[in-house]
Amino acid sequence: GENVEQHPSTLSVQEGDSAVIKCTYSDSASNYFPWYKQELGKRPQLIIDIRSNVGEKKDQRIAVTLNKTAKHFSLHITETQPEDSAVYFCAASSGNTPLVFGKGTRLSVIA
Amino acid sequence: DAGITQSPRHKVTETGTPVTLRCHQTENHRYMYWYRQDPGHGLRLIHYSYGVKDTDKGEVSDGYSVSRSKTEDFLLTLESATSSQTSVYFCAISEKGGQGLNQPQHFGDGTRLSIL
Numbered sequence: 001g002e003n004v005e006q007h008p009s010t011l012s013v014q015e016g017d018s019a020v021i022k023c024t025y026s027d028s029a030s031n032y033f034p035w036y037k038q039e040l041g042k043r044p045q046l047i048i049d050i051r052s053n054v055g056e057k058k059d060q061r062i063a064v065t066l067n068k069t070a071k072h073f074s075l076h077i078t079e080t081q082p083e084d085s086a087v088y089f090c091a092a093s094s095g096n097t098p099l100v101f102g103k104g105t106r107l108s109v110i111a
Numbered sequence: 112d113a114g115i116t117q118s119p120r121h122k123v124t125e126t127g128t129p130v131t132l133r134c135h136q137t138e139n140h141r142y143m144y145w146y147r148q149d150p151g152h153g154l155r156l157i158h159y160s161y162g163v164k165d166t167d168k169g170e171v172s173d174g175y176s177v178s179r180s181k182t183e184d185f186l187l188t189l190e191s192a193t194s195s196q197t198s199v200y201f202c203a204i205s206e207k208g209g210q211g212l213n214q215p216q217h218f219g220d221g222t223r224l225s226i227l
Contacts (some may be wrong), residue, residue: 006153014178023131031213032213034212034215034216037134043218043219043220043221044154044218044222045218046215046216046217051213066191077158088166089154093212094212094213095212095213096212097212098144098156098169098212099155099156099212099213099216100156100161100170101154101155102153102155103152103153
């Protein structure tokens, strides 16, 4: 089955700097890749997603890139702010099987 | 926000007792999921449902059962709770589309379950 690995497990950046979180997946049939943000004590919330027919997608300060050949995708957050501090999860699905999640990255934005 | 209600929100119980968690949705979505979240493990799928009375196992299904008698309700049961099942449990829903399971999932607020 699908296996998703996420790196790094923790990340600290200065406010205003960029943050990058990377995920790799094992199933070449996977074609849907969402990213979730989870603040402390809250539910995971979808922040952006990408499908395999697209190489990059942006939404204001966040962007996701996908490299199907290498089977990895990344989350980019620019101009980080303290409210970006949270745990971020990547996931992958082929459509025939449910989402498989990475283990998460704890992002700390230092003011 | 998606209309998902989990109950109870918190529960403390003893080893060996049965426990049932409820997920209720008002979105009429086809797919419903139960996850557990533990430090260092992320979100792990327990069971999911693709319609009334249609369910399938996830990655960590041992010790858990589910039922879906109505579109809006998905129940998770621990028949005889163990301390290893202490966790935060999240329900999620998604709409049918494309190939089915590759659609955005929306999560409930979670149930914190402690088994002593």
